[in-house]
Amino acid sequence: MYNCLMYSNELIKGTLKTIILKLLQDSGRMYGYEITQRVKSLTDDKINLTEGALYPTLHKLQAESLITSEQEIFNGRKRKYYSITETGQANATARAEEFISFTKTMFAIIKPQLTK
């Protein structure tokens, strides 16, 4: 869709990655289910991560060495805790800045009509 010079072409599609990385950057380690609940409460129920979207993305982020994982048993149930790596930290910051920049650009397009 976009062939951007400043924005990676994953900016939009990759919003989920940005969300996950930013949460991990903020909270230290988290497990999958915890992430869905945090997103739900942070966004006031507006974003409800599905498992079919979350887990494959977590696996992808780990494959890219942006996060690491360690499995534990908590209260009889398996939990897989994810932590952000150093590379992931830099990536998270870059993604967030890109998103903010993109937002400004989009506003340049949609704002004029809003005030009509």
Add this chain to the structure above:
Amino acid sequence: MYNCLMYSNELIKGTLKTIILKLLQDSGRMYGYEITQRVKSLTDDKINLTEGALYPTLHKLQAESLITSEQEIFNGRKRKYYSITETGQANATARAEEFISFTKTMFAIIKPQLTK
């Protein structure tokens, strides 16, 4: 990716549709090439719509009755002018508002870490 209650699941993927509809809402009628140039200048070269993304999307918007088209010859070259329909007007406004709302939601997630 998102299973939103307030946001359509096309919010992100459909940013291009929002852009096109908003431009048509603002400018009356436009032809394809004109849209790419307008986007380019409005976004300071940051978003460069490719033809492979633009034209299929225009056809899709027309199939959804959000825009209409009329072909003309200008200076020996074919031009297909697109105009927004009444349904499209409402859709454009809704999409823009959705985008702004989504932006606020995203900021709730990424902002805390930015100030660190």
Add this chain to the structure above:
DNA sequence: TTTGAATACATAATAATACTATGTATAATT
């Protein structure tokens, strides 16, 4: 004058990505 850039539209093939649906399994609640 002819070559290349800009204008103008279109589509097929590919890649990326998220969603739906489904599966497994345990703990807690009703």
Add this chain to the structure above:
DNA sequence: AATTATACATAGTATTATTATGTATTCAAA
């Protein structure tokens, strides 16, 4: 006892954008 919540996972599907390619005309530069 049944349902809900917790917890992870993946196959299949759909959507969507990108790349690549094709056609065709006008205009500017070499």
